[in-house]
Amino acid sequence: MTPETAAHAAPPPRAIPGSGEARRHALVVLVMDRPGVLNRVASLMRARNFNIDSLAVSRTDRENISRMTITLHGDDVAVEQAAKQLYKLIDVLKVQDVTADRVVEHELALIKVRANDANRAEVIKIVELYKGRIADIAPESVIVEATGAESEIDALVALMRSYGIKELVRTGAIVMLRGAGSIEEALKL
Amino acid sequence: MSGAVAGPGRTKGTEAMTLTKGEPPAGGTAAGAPGRRSHVPGDGTPAAAAIDQARRAMLHDVRSKKRTRIGADALMEALIRQGVDTLFSYPGGVILPIYDILGDYPEVRHILVRHEQGGAHAADGYARASGKVGVCMGTSGPGATNLVTGIGTAQLDSIPVVALTGNVASPLLGKDAFQEIDITGITLPMTKHNYLVRSADDIPRVVAEAFYIASHGRPGPVHVDFTKDALQQETRAEHPTADEVIAGLPGFRPTIEGHPKQIKTAAREIAAAKRPLILAGHGVLIAEAWDELRAFAEKTQIPVAWTLLGIGAMDENHPLAYGYMGMHGWKHVNRAIQSADLLIAIGMRFDDRVTGSVATYAPYARIIHADIDPAEIGKNVAVEVPIVGDAKHVLEALTKAVHPVERSNRAEYLDQLAEWRSDSEATSWHGSGGWREGVMTADYVVGRIGELTNHDATYVADVGQNQMWTARYTRFKRPNSHVSSGGLGTMGFAVPAAMGAALGNPAAETWALAGDGGFQMTSQELMTLAADRIPVKIAVLDNKKLGMIRQWQEIVYGGNYHSSHLPGPDFCKLAEAYGIPAWKATTPEQVDQAVRAAQAVDGPALIWFEIEEEQNVFPFMTAGKGLSDLIETWGGPEE
Numbered sequence: 001m002t003p004e005t006a007a008h009a010a011p012p013p014r015a016i017p018g019s020g021e022a023r024r025h026a027l028v029v030l031v032m033d034r035p036g037v038l039n040r041v042a043s044l045m046r047a048r049n050f051n052i053d054s055l056a057v058s059r060t061d062r063e064n065i066s067r068m069t070i071t072l073h074g075d076d077v078a079v080e081q082a083a084k085q086l087y088k089l090i091d092v093l094k095v096q097d098v099t100a101d102r103v104v105e106h107e108l109a110l111i112k113v114r115a116n117d118a119n120r121a122e123v124i125k126i127v128e129l130y131k132g133r134i135a136d137i138a139p140e141s142v143i144v145e146a147t148g149a150e151s152e153i154d155a156l157v158a159l160m161r162s163y164g165i166k167e168l169v170r171t172g173a174i175v176m177l178r179g180a181g182s183i184e185e186a187l188k189l
Numbered sequence: 190m191s192g193a194v195a196g197p198g199r200t201k202g203t204e205a206m207t208l209t210k211g212e213p214p215a216g217g218t219a220a221g222a223p224g225r226r227s228h229v230p231g232d233g234t235p236a237a238a239a240i241d242q243a244r245r246a247m248l249h250d251v252r253s254k255k256r257t258r259i260g261a262d263a264l265m266e267a268l269i270r271q272g273v274d275t276l277f278s279y280p281g282g283v284i285l286p287i288y289d290i291l292g293d294y295p296e297v298r299h300i301l302v303r304h305e306q307g308g309a310h311a312a313d314g315y316a317r318a319s320g321k322v323g324v325c326m327g328t329s330g331p332g333a334t335n336l337v338t339g340i341g342t343a344q345l346d347s348i349p350v351v352a353l354t355g356n357v358a359s360p361l362l363g364k365d366a367f368q369e370i371d372i373t374g375i376t377l378p379m380t381k382h383n384y385l386v387r388s389a390d391d392i393p394r395v396v397a398e399a400f401y402i403a404s405h406g407r408p409g410p411v412h413v414d415f416t417k418d419a420l421q422q423e424t425r426a427e428h429p430t431a432d433e434v435i436a437g438l439p440g441f442r443p444t445i446e447g448h449p450k451q452i453k454t455a456a457r458e459i460a461a462a463k464r465p466l467i468l469a470g471h472g473v474l475i476a477e478a479w480d481e482l483r484a485f486a487e488k489t490q491i492p493v494a495w496t497l498l499g500i501g502a503m504d505e506n507h508p509l510a511y512g513y514m515g516m517h518g519w520k521h522v523n524r525a526i527q528s529a530d531l532l533i534a535i536g537m538r539f540d541d542r543v544t545g546s547v548a549t550y551a552p553y554a555r556i557i558h559a560d561i562d563p564a565e566i567g568k569n570v571a572v573e574v575p576i577v578g579d580a581k582h583v584l585e586a587l588t589k590a591v592h593p594v595e596r597s598n599r600a601e602y603l604d605q606l607a608e609w610r611s612d613s614e615a616t617s618w619h620g621s622g623g624w625r626e627g628v629m630t631a632d633y634v635v636g637r638i639g640e641l642t643n644h645d646a647t648y649v650a651d652v653g654q655n656q657m658w659t660a661r662y663t664r665f666k667r668p669n670s671h672v673s674s675g676g677l678g679t680m681g682f683a684v685p686a687a688m689g690a691a692l693g694n695p696a697a698e699t700w701a702l703a704g705d706g707g708f709q710m711t712s713q714e715l716m717t718l719a720a721d722r723i724p725v726k727i728a729v730l731d732n733k734k735l736g737m738i739r740q741w742q743e744i745v746y747g748g749n750y751h752s753s754h755l756p757g758p759d760f761c762k763l764a765e766a767y768g769i770p771a772w773k774a775t776t777p778e779q780v781d782q783a784v785r786a787a788q789a790v791d792g793p794a795l796i797w798f799e800i801e802e803e804q805n806v807f808p809f810m811t812a813g814k815g816l817s818d819l820i821e822t823w824g825g826p827e828e
Contacts, residue, residue, distance in 0.1 A: 010552065013548035014547055014549070014551070016547050017570065035385070036373070036377070040377060077567060077571075081567065084564035087564075089382075090382040090438060090440050090441050092440050
């Protein structure tokens with residue numbers, strides 16, 4: 001009896017990879033600090049149809065190695081595919097999806113908010129509650145500097161909006177595993 | 190009327206035999222045979238001597254090396270250290286420093302192509318036929334962009350090609366200088382890796398890395414762009430050792446051995462399966478794992494199907510060889526996939542031309558997927574048993590891990606497959622024998638070329654119907670005897686790739702099988718074939734159509750034939766203009782004689798096959814459909 005002639009119902013359709021539920025992921029990518037490496041990473045994400053939410057790049061304490069933190073939305077299989085494609089880049093040394101790990105995740109934001117003598121104290125009070133600080137004061141505005149998780153910054157930005165935001169810049173998230181474990185140390189070079 | 194051509198172009202059917210010479214040429218260079226008008230001077234004539242002298246002067250006039258070692262020298266040394274014997278290239282302003290010293294390196298045969306795209310495809314064909322890295326080169330700007338289609342072709346098919354380009358001197362970079370284009374920006378997303386070299390001191394390391402990356406792990410093209418000043422600077426940089434190259438690439442560590450636990454799991458799946466099928470892909474050929482594939486199939490008595498680029502991984506005459514799968518694959522093969530309970534995929538990537546609709550693909554099958562590229566696993570279909578590793582090593586390990594199975598234990602399954610096979614072969618036009626009634630069918634032409642070359646030539650297909658006919662009807666028996674642009678589907682591939690294939694594997698007769706459309710895209714390389722006497726036999730399958738476009742327009746677009754009618758030149762006169770002897774065949778009974786005539790030529794030759802204009806390739810799975818929804822006939826009784 002072959003499946004073709006078998007008298008049972010047709011099997012359910014085969015799942016198509018990447019068609020699951022999307023959620024936010026954070027990838028840590030260690031790369032060789034070579035010309036064009038940022039272009040390679042960005043180009044790959046674009047070409048493979050992944051949408052980067054944020055991307056932060058900096059040096060590490062090791063010579064010639066840079067670290068990127070990429071946040072993006074996608075289902076787990078799709079993001080795994082992105083990670084595997086990234087890993088194929090010759091200049092990429094390591095890719096780790098830390099979404100499920102215990103991490104410290106921060107970004108820095110600068111927010112230029114309308115503030116005058118009438119409401120400056122109120123603004124400063126809110127900023128202090130958010131463990132932010134005032135980086136600059138002018139007669140009609142202040143620059144608020146805040147660090148925290150993406151959601152914390154979102155909340156502060158929402159509050160500042162009622163005073164009027166003149167300008168906003170955010171660095172995008174950087175993350176580090178909690179505890180003694182180190183993504184960099186695990187690198188065998 | 191030109192000597193090597195007979196018969197006015199378009200007539201067909203009952204017209205008298207158009208093989209003009211009456212007999213095939215009796216060996217020797219046909220073009221130089223007395224009494225024949227040709228633009229290639231005959232051997233021994235003063236004109237031939239002059240050409241030879243000029244060619245020798247270009248390549249072998251070794252000048253005194255009483256000069257400093259410059260970047261271009263470092264490049265040539267590095268190529269020779271990598272075993273490069275052939276360089277497909279076209280000169281230009283910024284790579285003149287290389288051409289200036291090329292004569293000092295007679296070890297490398299320079300093939301002066303007529304267009305950089307031809308050079309890139311030639312390097313690709315060279316790599317596919319030889320298993321070595323192919324090398325092509327072009328100048329900055331248009332020279333570099335002309336290489337791009339060939340580089341993309343190599344990328345999609347995982348072919349080890351190193352493409353070299355020059356760029357403007359580094360102080361001019363970014364100034365929109367003459368013939369400057371950001372070529373590394375262009376090739377970045379379509380190469381395995383690329384480099385911009387601005388200093389001669391970096392050349393030995395970069396070239397060594399380029400070859401290592403191109404040929405290790407999953408192969409692919411690597412592009413190296415040199416600024417003109419880097420080629421001209423004096424350098425004492427030494428060439429790195431193999432260990433130094435590896436140490437310098439910490440981000441490139443391909444996995445070769447399959448994980449033992451996964452091998453064990455796979456062996457369990459194989460033992461439990463009642464209707465298993467092996468899907469052999471290009472990875473089997475790249476890993477030179479054809480013996481391991483056969484051993485595994487024989488030990489387990491599991492039949493083998495193959496992808497377009499997996500053709501040749503198994504001798505088609507082997508009792509367990511089942512056939513070519515996918516959109517234009519054999520119906521019995523697709524049927525076997527749709528009814529399998531286990532697919533063992535080795536070195537293939539479940540491309541959309543293989544699966545059709547993923548939702549309905551192999552609905553009863555669990556899947557074992559082995560590939561050297563982890564990103565291929567789970568990319569297009571979800572699989573039960575992923576194995577990352579080189580096909581040769583994985584197949585070896587699997588063969589050890591499985592229990593032997595007697596044919597009698599699979600008799601019911603194998604007998605059913607055999608029955609499906611005889612059904613599907615009988616219903617195709619190939620089996621119905623349209624040629625017996627005098628219809629010049631393409632499958633007949635391709636089949637005869639296969640037969641008359643003892644199925645042992647290198648067959649280089651173009652893209653479209655000709656490619657599918659070649660894949661289906663040549664009957665391949667030797668690994669790397671089939672060369673085809675599978676992933677990118679690059680029309681114009683056949684002639685230049687065959688040029689490279691003929692040089693990459695000179696022991697094999699080389700045939701380019703092209704449609705009239707693809708042939709016209711790169712026919713300038715006829716001159717390269719003639720000038721360098723590269724013995725490629727070209728079969729132009731001329732249906733005066735873009736056949737596959739016409740087929741889609743007929744079946745999918747309701748017969749709205751826009752731009753698929755493709756008038757062409759008199760292909761015999763065209764070939765003759767280049768000094769290439771040519772024949773024309775318009776009826777089935779002329780095919781054998783034309784093929785034998787072309788085979789007898791010592792050098793390139795062309796046959797113009799005027800084939801039935803509206804033959805379709807069946808079966809045909811239209812886009813968005815699944816492997817169970819094949820169109821097998823269309824229209825009248827013949828189709």
